[in-house]
Amino acid sequence: MITWIKFTLALAYLGLNTGCLRNNNATNLAHVSNHNQVFRFSGVDDLHRFLTYSDSRVPLISAHRGGPDLDYPENAIETFQRIAYKTPAIIECDIALSKDSMLVLMHDETLDRTSTGKGKVNRKTLEELKSFQLKDTQGNITSYQIPTLDEALSWGVGKVIFTLDVKRNVPYRLVIDAVRKARAEAYVAIITYNVDQAAMVNNLAPDLMISASIRHADDLLRLNDADVPDTRILAFIGTKEADKQLTDLLHQHGILCILGTMGNLDRQAEARGDQLYAEFVDNGADILSTDRPLQAAQSLDYYIQKRQLSSPYIN
Structure with missing residues (x-):
């Protein structure tokens, strides 16, 4: 016995x-919580419907580079989680390529500004990149590591919508393959900067949402001529206050408008009051791409409650 x-x-x-x-x-992300679902998409068609304009659409914030702050580095899953805990959010993040062709989250071509590494990202293997620690907005070294795109997509299901900014010399096909592998089509959009890029992404993955730069009505015509359908477009309308004629046109086509408040418009809101974010929405913006995601979200929350807006896709 x-x-x-x-x-x-x-x-x-x-x-x-x-x-x-x-x-x-x-994984080195065991401390990252698997918290409750924020977005409720059963498939990519739900994402399409959610990201189509209607008068009752719920405005959103897009956390530029994931919403970095003191103690929270840009392009880090821990930073994404901090934002997702507090508000339904789009997470804008940057995709780079390692020496051994692994997709990682990093904005700059070099490691020096945002990590303890030195030199170019594409001259380091994933193992080397994982040996570095990320720095926060003040240059303080954190305990967080450079994540892979696979890790981010695995974490993000149900929690956020990603807009993926594919950096120079990173093939769109590799990013799309990663999205397919993770079955992340229902919570991802690919950022493009010109008609040729948008057409390429649409040809490679006609079911994926595309963030396309539309500053003038002619830009929409060129996208249509390239057979990029309105139903797959999110329009990035620039970093100046929205042109009402343009936003009205895009809304007529069912297209949501992303206004880049990072930079000058964020500074205006900080100086004049965060209610300015709600005014941007009143003037035609639907998504605010911001470096002040929590402040912008608080202003939009008041806007949403005042107008009694809701979505079946947000818990």
Whole structure:
């Protein structure tokens, strides 16, 4: 009997320790919470419907580079989580390529500004990139590491919508393959900067949403001529206050308008009051791409409650 008890305890001890080892080896993101669902999309068609303009649409914030702040680096899953805890959000993040062709989240071509690494991202293997720590907005070193796109997509399901800014020399096909592998079509849009890029993404993945730069009515015509359908477009309308004629036209086509408030418009809101974010929405913006996501979200929350707006796709 004593022998059997000792054997059972030994098995339990072994199981606990191998479990701990397995968890520690599996990922360096074990501390990132798998919190409750924010967005409720059963498939990509739900995302299409959610991102189509209607008078009752719920305005959103897009956290530029994921919403970095003190202690929270840009393009870090921990930073994304902080935003997602507090508000339904689009997370804009940047996709770079390592030396061994792994997709990682990094804005700059070099590592120096945002991490403890030095030199170009594309001259480091993933293993090397994972050895560096990320820096916050003040240059303080954090405990967080450079995430892969796969890790971000795995974390993000049900929690956020991603807009992926594909950096120079990163093939769109690789990014789309990663989205397919993660089955992330229902919570991802690909950022493009010209008609040729938008057409390429649409040809490679006609079911994916595309963020396209539309500053004038002619830009929409060129996208239509390139067979990019209105139903797949989010319009980035620039970083100046919205042109009402343009936003009215885009809304008539069912297209949501992303206004880039990062920079000058964020500074205006900080100086004049955060109610300015709601005014941007009143003037035609539907999504605010901002470096002040929590302040903007608070202003939009008041706007949403005042107008009694809701969506079946937001918990």
